[in-house]
Amino acid sequence: MKNKICVAIITVAYMLSVFGGIVLANSWVNNNINMAGQLSRMMMMSDKLAFDRQVDTIMANMSPEEKLGQMMMIGIYGTELTNDAAYMLNKYHIGSIILFDRNLVSKEQICSLTDGLQQYAKETVKEPVPLFIAIDEEGGRVVRGKNIIEPPPSQADIGRSQNLAQAELWAQKTGTNLKSLGINVNLAPVADVGTTDTRSYSNDASTVASFVKAAANGYESVGEVYALKHFPGIGRGKVDTHKDVSSVDVSKETLYETDLKPFKTIIDQKENDRFFILVSHLKYSQLDPNNSASQSRAIVTDLLRQEMGYNGIIITDDLAMGAVAKYGSSRDSGVKSVKAGVDIVMMCHDYKQAAEIYSGLLDAYKTGELTEEQINASVRRIIRAKLLNRIEYTD
CATH class of the missing domain: 1.20.5 (Single alpha-helices involved in coiled-coils or other helix-helix interfaces)
Known part of the structure; x- marks a missing residue:
């Protein structure tokens, strides 16, 4: 025992x-x-x-002049760095360039152009950060250099395939092609719901959100900055904003259920420094009865920045478009957009108008109409994005 x-x-x-x-x-x-x-x-x-x-x-x-230059994206002319383009970079410290077919001849030429732009900004202008160099390579009818850059199918065609992998694959392929040419920003994908052309993935907001997210995954996988457009959605527009303003009478509640859903999905699920949001020139009368979206503080700051929580770069559509240009000077439109909360204003086709926008911004800054706090907030977002996305000067 x-x-x-x-x-x-x-x-x-x-x-x-x-x-x-x-x-x-x-x-x-x-x-x-x-x-x-x-x-x-x-x-x-x-x-x-x-x-x-x-x-x-x-x-x-950075001087105030350098900071304001970072807040501009302009189009240039020529297939190489011309004296006019060099003058714009040097005089106005331009921080972003957008390319069009007029700039594109061959892969070798495009690489030479983008290298030349970056080297001039670095060595002559002594800019502290490299240029954003952008293009519109959406697919379908909105493509640039289609004999040089493999054109993606239209977003409508990809949407009809019901294959999300196609959206991701084409974004990967397009992003890779653009990066190899020194183009570090694609102003795509289109996040609009139900446009009457072929630029939208679908008439259904949830479907558009899913395809836009797939495209975002593709761009991010190859390190290409992308842009969601055209906030808060142009699917309801009846007039081409290249020609005139289009007024949309719809409540904020309805927009949240439809047009805003693709934007909100990416804002909530993606790192905001990885993409731009491009704001349209449509007028949404129930949100702001007086101003186009790109000129509206109620839409840019109150809705997009504060309510929807977006803290990345906000850029305007081209300020030379009729929806804005017919109703005010270039000087005034640039200031109004920045006062609304935009970080980068775009002028695609006219050096003189671009210079007027810059002069308007500088004068507004000197008089206190634009505050140093607001300018610094925008420039901080731009510099953060350039550093985080490894936008680098070429050797």
């Missing part, structure tokens, strides 16, 4: 020792996992602080 009791005691003691060892081992592992997690978080915080300091240092060494 005593032997059995002794055996039982020894067995229990052994089990307790083993269990205690397991507990201690688990405790050691958990403590080390927690420590590793804390170290990882500390390293991430350190990286973030270092990145923020880098942005702060760049901005601290």
